[in-house]
Amino acid sequence: MNTLPKINIESPVVTQGSILFPAYKKIKSDSLLLAQQIENIEVTEENVKQSKKLLAAVNKEVKNLESERILIKKEMLEPYNEFEKQVKEIVSIVKTADEMVRQQVTQMEEEEREDKKLVLKRMFEKRIRMYDFKTYFTFDDFLENRYLNKSLSINKIESEMVEWLTKIETELKAIETMPHADEIIAEYKETKDLAVSAQIVSDRHKAQELIKEAKNDIKDDQLHTKITFTLFDEKDVKLVEMFMQQNKIKFEKVEK
Incomplete structure (x- = not known):
């Protein structure tokens, strides 16, 4: 198998963004003063129309400021959104290839398990022919899922098979009495x-x-x-x- 090329991860160059808002303190001060004055207004039938016009004007200014905030946020996020898109594209490429390899590995392991199962079945059928109870039990009665794991050797399983057959023979003889x-x-x-x-x-x-x-x-x-x-x-x-x-x-x- 050829050596896989490495992906050298170099940190992207990030330029810290900044937003200058020199009028912040003055606008905040004016807003506090305006809010206090609005709270102190006593609305009557005579000034209700004037009060509505005042609130409408204030809300318009606030809305303009909020729109400016949203616009600036969008502009600030544009570089990040592009960076995120690029990273996701790279991750998707690698993940797709990784999944293909994993599928092949899984398929190969299943084929190995089936091959091992066939070897064990032939071994079992050969051994059980020497016992009188050969028509009572089948390979599936003996088989355990762990026997198909790569970590368990054929020799070890064969030893357990002999023990299992001997146990069955002994207990069947006891049952006959x-x-x-x-x-x-x-x-x-x-x-x-x-x-x-x-x-x-x-x-x-x-x-x-x-x-x-x-x-x-x-x-x-x-x-x-x-x-x-x-x-x-x-x-x-x-x-x-x-x-x-x-x-x-x-x-x-x-x-x-």
């Missing part, structure tokens, strides 16, 4: 967490047992139209409520 193994495996495919998966299935069956007991109590006493059973665990209460609602069973909750 548990009650309701098929259900736990189904949950495990989603959670990748043995403890969480086993707890979900256990809670589900516990709720089903509670409902079954409640139904048996109803069958034992057909004369009663209402059955009351007591749950001591708040978690059991929520599980029973959920089962009742899902199966559209009418029930009444009485809290004591």
Whole structure:
């Protein structure tokens, strides 16, 4: 890559502007005196027209002075406005070029991430073929966004991949020894967490047992139209409520 030329920033030459206003003190003094006199005027029906003419004349002079101020400000700002325009033009040129390069860098980095992803996918598919659970999990189950970062080497990721596959194999073997193994495996495919998966299935069956007991109590006493059973665990209460609602069973909750 060729060395980029440098932009040598030389400070612009600034000539300090000045505005001479020698009549300032006299005009200010006259204005104070005029303002005092205006404040002391007592407007009556006899002098109202004269008062209006006086105010109109005063306001005309003030307006002329204000117009002069605006004109001078515009003239003083003209050099700065031209300088600002030139600077913005230069900044725009550099920013446009900078954005083009940034887009190319981003595109290149995305291509590198995709290439790395392909390498990892081939590695994963090659390794998972040696495991019995090869049809349970895919590369997407293993992939984490950080694996595609340039800072993480292929060797490091391969080491974590082996650990991940070994963990899956060990936990699946443990699941096979548990009650309701098929259900736990189904949950495990989603959670990748043995403890969480086993707890979900256990809670589900516990709720089903509670409902079954409640139904048996109803069958034992057909004369009663209402059955009351007591749950001591708040978690059991929520599980029973959920089962009742899902199966559209009418029930009444009485809290004591």
